[in-house]
Amino acid sequence: MPTFQIIVCAGIVPEPLQTLEPVENAGKYALKNEAMLPMIIDPWGMHALYEAAHLSKTYPGSKIYLVVAAPKGKLQQVMMTIAQKVPFELIAIDTPAGGFTEAYEVAKALEQAIKSIPALDMSQTLLFGGWESASRCSGATMQMLGEMLGITEQFQGVDTLTVKEDGSFEIMERVEGGLHQKSTFDKLPAVLGWATGDLPEPPNNPQIGMMNMRGIMPSIMKAKKEDLPNEGIELKSCEVPKALRETKIVDNMTEEMIANEIFTWIKKD
């Protein structure tokens, strides 16, 4: 039975219900009150972590490394919520938060962190992450990181990974029109940028939490600081779109009248 070294890369993002407003400071943009916003692990990165946990459980002896680039203080809070779900070894990088950071520089920081993992066997390595973050939304970091590590089997928008009996891998990636593209490949390493997959959120397990926390705090304490200067890129403006519409509230029509009105609207060019 094969074993895998699964490296999951993830950032942290504001909890989705928070109001987001950009602010400029010395020519750089950030979110207003960013330090105060409650944060979560990036949703697609989280799915990647659940998929890693599932794979690790199916193939005993496999190991999960969670590599997170985020501000130390925020990372500590976020770890409290996920540490009970999945067993992993945290590798923390102390970076600025936010979407207004450069994918290339984040990928560079991740590359250095991954190369510091002792006895990493690339022939057993699966590099997982979200296919996009919910902050920068570029879908660039994992591809760049893969290239920096010399990994040329890459898949984005992955919903399913199946390890076949002969040791090969089958991948389902999202493509246009609600379809999946099915591919196979024989050899690791590979990069998988996960979409949502189809696994539920694992339940909390206090024993996993206790085990994880023994490594999490030291990892956060010794996290290497990376400034991410956004070299060469300039944001000229940054704003919340004015999207408010004049909504006509219709509360005095029968169902028949409404259906007829919608029917006419649908049929009109």
Next chain:
Amino acid sequence: MERILCLLHTQSDGTLSQLALETLTVSSTTAAQLPDAVLLVGILGTATQQAATQIGSCGANQFFIAEDPALEKGSYHNDTNAAEAIAKAAQATIIFAPADSRFNRMISGMAIRLNGRADTHAVAVAADNGTLTISRWYYRQRIIAQQTRQQRPWVISIESDTAAPWKGDSKTVDATTVSFAVDANTKVIGTIAPENTVQTIKPDSPLLFVAGAGWCKKQSDGQTHLLEAESLILDFVNRSGASLGSSKSLVDQNSEGEAVLGCLTHMNQVGQTGSTPRHPKGLATCCHGEEPHTVGWRFITQRRAINTDANCGWARGKTDVLYVADAFKVMKILNDLLK
């Protein structure tokens, strides 16, 4: 002097997609606006000469093609090898590419091979006073930024509806063939429709139908009506040809083991952690929620909603018309009209 490469791929029938033609419009417009800029076109895939002929009168100074049966369907390794070879042969400083799933998979990796940088999902491109700027969304369509970059090559992927599709006469061109290494580790088997999601987001549909969590809630008789709800939704989608989207809360119920509509999965999810489809019209039913959930609406031009709550956050200020009504009853009549 900028050397602007419009990087495209053929479809299975050897033609170029609408998004490819929109990207060509962006490329040629930018080349015309930047001083001394040169427009180049690169096409990878199969039947690339046919595709080059299709856009032969676009004004490009030079065409580059990379062709191999391995490029019929997109895979990271082969597409990146081919695109890298084209970009190097063209000595491109700015590369525009369509933001479709095939190029989204590899465009940023290609930028690394070129020692360049990538910015993806551009929704506007402008070249004022000799400076190229792009607009793109951050935080899942909640913040929009206008930005520029010094590094070259600068790889930019273009979202749909950024420009009108290029139109012009076909013309035979003398394209330069570029060679590249083909890898056989990844084998693309083909595309398949996911189980239970025959009805999902269809980009070419004129209408998006969004089903919200209210469809699974107890109705006025104190009972849930899941089978009826699923039947009404699928009847409507089948008869109207609409795309079927769903709110996150409804899809999450599936993962959490609650009563669900079998026709909906994460593939249908629109909004903050789903897709943000582009359709001329959108009809939301039984949806609720605030701004993060309504980003699924962002690129829907005409919007209407049916909801029993007149103060629904999904609808107020975000839809053009909110019908305060029982969606079960309205959709039943509407489906009869659509027969």
